Amino acid sequence: MCELTIVRGGDSRAVSAEAGALVSDLLRQAVPAFALPCAGNHTCGKCRVQITGAVEPPDESERRLLGGDDLAAGIRLACSCRLAGDATVTLEAEGNSKIIAWNQTPPFEHTESGYGIAVDIGTTTVAMQLFDRASGAVLAERLAENAQRGFGADVISRIEACKTEGLDVLSGRINSQLERMAAECMQEAGVDHIEESVVTGNSTMLHLYEGLDPASLAVVPFDVQSFFGCMSRHTLAGAPVYLPRCIGAYVGADIVCAILASDMLSGGVQLLADIGTNGEMALAKDGKLLCCSTAAGPAFEGAGLSCGMPAAPGAVRAVWREGDQICFETVQDQPAKGVCGSGILDALAVMLETEAIDDSGFLEEDFAIGGSGVQIDQRDVRQIQLAKSAICAGLITLLEEEGVDAADVERFSIAGGFGSSMNFDSACAIGLFPAALRDKTGFIGNGALGGASMLLMNKSLREKSEHMAQQATELSLSASPAFMDYYVDCMSFMEF
Incomplete structure (x- = not known):
């Protein structure tokens, strides 16, 4: 038996394990908040930890993902590192991510008490x-x-x-x-x-x-x-x-x-998108509700990007250009540690403007976000390219299915944490959603939580929401030839 001492912030605890145990397995049990974005498939390189003591040497995939400097500094990937004896792992004390609870709801009657x-x-x-x-x-x-x-x-x-x-x-x-x-x-x-x-x-x-x-x-x-x-x-x-x-x-x-x-069924042509790991969208027209979902992946939330992170302190959340200077802002004005979803959108818009990438997304060399020390590589560009194409193609397919042009939409509501600090100009510039929606776009916060609170405080709305869900039509994008065509078209970094 060996012992792994886990140090996090000012706390430490020891757990017993067999020799050969994966550090990630031990952390997943002892520290539920420890993230494994790629589920331990050795592809993302995000589960970096500082380890001292008796551990097995890194394999080829770990050496490739980390590089010699990190390994020399005692950095290992928890999903690859195995114990050979007693060891100590030090986890960085994380700041709280920017998680959205604020929401906007229409007026409704409160019928419940307590x-x-x-x-x-x-x-x-x-x-x-x-x-x-x-x-x-x-x-x-x-x-x-x-x-x-x-x-x-x-x-x-x-x-x-x-x-x-x-x-x-x-x-x-x-x-x-x-x-x-x-x-x-x-x-x-x-x-x-x-x-x-x-x-x-x-x-x-x-x-x-x-x-x-x-x-x-x-x-x-x-x-x-x-x-x-x-x-x-x-x-x-x-x-x-x-x-x-x-x-x-x-x-x-x-x-x-x-x-x-x-309140998108209140009349007119209204569009809603909740952009997260899943991109869920709904279109209301003439009292009808058409919905779809597309797999955007976790790139907009920082996962899967080389320097990606949630919108926690130190995340680059905004990027812009002043003359020849690339400027940036981080969450809570902390030293830059990585880039979150809103920051990567801005960065890509600046990269297009400066021709660091072309509309195909080709990047000749890594792009540095000012003096932040955060860089965007070709794989990052491709990850966002796939995600933004899925969202934009989904919206266009939804509109086309109902014979609606983007210019006919009266209100476009964006829900979810990613939209809270999104620059709509950057989103349109890279083709995240059709440019005709720019001036009709508004953020409603955590719409899911807002709707749940309405159902909590007025039980009669439950029957209404159940009927609404039963009557809604789900458009299967995986079976839609139009979606596949738009998906390819929307790969380009340009306004649509």
Whole structure:
């Protein structure tokens, strides 16, 4: 037996392990917040840790991802490094990522009394708010990284982890996290009892919360075990939990809640996009609702990029040009450590402007973001290229399906944390969404959480949302020839 001492901030703890144990396996058990963006497939190089002591030498993939300087400094990849004896691993104390709880909802009647909790389980983050249901006052909130992130950055990796690690493990991880967050909220607000909770999320997250096997969500014909729109078999803080209805396997309850919060069925031609690891979109026209989902991947949230990171302190969040100078701004004005989604959009727009890349995305040499020490390489450009093409092609296909031109859209609402600091000019410049939408675009915050709070405080809206989800039409982009054509076209970095 050996012992791994884990040092994080001012805390340390020792765990016992067999020789040959992967450091990532030990960290995933001892530090649930430790992230493995590529689920330990040795492709992203993001699980860097400082290790001293008896460990096995690095293999070829680890040497390639790290390089000689990092290895000489004692940096290793947790997913590749194995114990050979006693060792100490030091984790960098992370600042809190910028997780959005703020949301905008239309006026609605508060019909319920007592206290309640609204939760949005995102693939990357979890947001929770405790309400006085009669007044609508937020009494406490908790924002955190999803405790399942040690099993990969996207829903497919989580589904695969259910096969290797066990469904109970992933389900238990998120249930335990919500119980802890709820207890903290109640303690902060001085509340000892809640009446009810509403928990929303995409289809995969709700399957995992409920302990339903999500395997069928990953294979054609993408069957779901439940569309929800029902009471959970779980309780939260000892109170019943309502789960809003999903539209389909990849158009989940989160977008249904965001539709409710955006009030997009109030009339006219309205468009909504929740841009995250999944890009979920909805178009309302003449009282009809058409929805779709596209796999954007986690690049907009910093995962998969060489210097990518969440919008935590030190993340480059804005980039612009003043004359020949490349300027930048970081979250909380901390020294630059990497770049988050909004920063990479700005950087690419500047790269186009300065012709560091052409419209095909070709990058002759790594691009330095001013004096930040953060660089963007060709693979980063390609990751964003794939993600932005999926979003733009999805929006164009959705509009075309209903015979609507982008110029006919009266309001374009963007939900989700990525949109909170997005520069719409940069988004249009690189072709993230059609340029005709620029002046009609507004950010509604965490629409999923906003809609969940509405369902918490007015039960009659639940029937409305369930009917809305049942009547909505899901457009399958994977079966759409038009989407594939637009996907190829939208690869170009240009306005559409």
